[in-house]
């Protein structure tokens with residue numbers, strides 16, 4: 001397998017803690033960009049950048065429209081916009097209808113990322129209470145990207161990962177506690 | 193499996209439309225456009241790209257539908273309450289010093305933003321000397337904006353935004369509800385002019401003290417954004433204000449050095465005329 005050029009992490013209810021743990025393994029020398037699409041439901045989750053910055057030394061920023069996607073940077077989908085990706089590997093923002101009652105929608109970003117990155121993509125779907133991300137994960141798989149799902153047994157809200165497992169032949173199912181190490185290993189694989 | 197419209201096919205289509213109808217979408221951000229075109233293609237059940245292309249080239253009615261469907265017309269009243277709070281507290285008091293106030297909402301979709309502004313102007317005693325222009329490329333949404341009728345189901349959200357934006361009246365006093373529709377007051381509508389206008393190809397049509405163009409530029413590539421910024425600059429009086437969407441910025445534009453941002457909101461003031 002080739003080394004990925006983009007990692008997209010989708011999460012909903014119950015995924016914040018896992019993402020916090022992931023943050024600690026993403027250092028400035030992390031060889032690929034990481035995009036986090038998280039459904040945020042409360043004001044408490046409004047300032048994610050600050051929250052994540054307490055765990056990671058890498059640059060953490062909200063996605064800006066037309067921004068060039070760079071390795072070692074952690075990008076966060078802004079509240080109330082879908083994040084799209086252009087052919088030239090820049091971000092676009094979109095204020096169109098909610099998808100699966102969600103904006104940002106994980107499905108939308110997974111799909112767009114798969115169109116642009118194809119086999120150079122890793123997508124991770126975490127804990128959550130709705131089906132957003134499942135259809136997109138299937139598409140990522142179809143386009144040859146690597147698909148990873150949090151083991152539902154270890155998820156605070158298992159519906160989303162469970163649903164993914166029933167719909168998509170995902171490549172890896174990883175327990176919450178092992179996800180940071182798994183990601184680190186994946187990112188630092190020597191190129192073939 | 194559903195046929196996917198490839199990016200090269202999208203380019204072909206956009207070139208057709210420009211040649212045939214003079215509408216230029218070639219500098220729109222492709223990721224969004226591709227999603228919208230794909231959605232329409234699937235919705236209208238075309239068996240192949242060739243047939244889709246043929247229909248668009250030969251059926252002007254269908255091209256109209258295309259424009260209506262590929263534009264993203266989602267909007268809300270008093271969206272981003274803190275933005276409206278700043279308008280109320282900082283911008284309107286300055287505009288109040290003018291004998292007559294002209295405001296342009298470029299890309300106003302179904303007009304919720306224009307009605308929001310009219311409410312603010314009314315509450316600050318400025319509506320009588322104001323004129324609000326609302327324009328959009330999509331004739332269908334302009335038609336709806338003119339009517340000032342919105343689903344009652346949205347009123348609760350709008351009312352929450354209203355309170356958060358510093359509104360002190362009863363929001364429901366601005367409309368009359370009839371079954372599932374809410375019609376906004378004629379005293380508001382009376383100060384509005386709605387018209388189709390294409391930011392890509394149409395000219396400036398007046399000089400304004402305030403231009404709002406929110407969540408439109410995200411759909412344009414940088415080059416087109418720059419052209420539109422120049423159009424706004426040309427259409428804005430000196431010391432006038434330009435307001436953008438929450439995730440848009442003047443920062444990378446060719447006019448940036450002559451504008452100053454007002455606090456943290458996406459509002460800029462023109463401090464120098466073009467040289």
Ligand SMILES: C[S@@+](CC[C@H](N)C(=O)[O-])C[C@H]1O[C@@H](n2cnc3c(N)ncnc32)[C@H](O)[C@@H]1O
Nearest residue numbers: 263264265267299301328329390391392406407
């Ligand atoms: C997401 S809506 C924004 C509505 C409102 N300003 C808001 O922020 O809620 C974007 C609008 O831009 C319009 N638009 C797209 N291209 C345009 C163009 N070339 N000229 C004028 N309006 C355009 C679309 O038709 C759509 O109604």
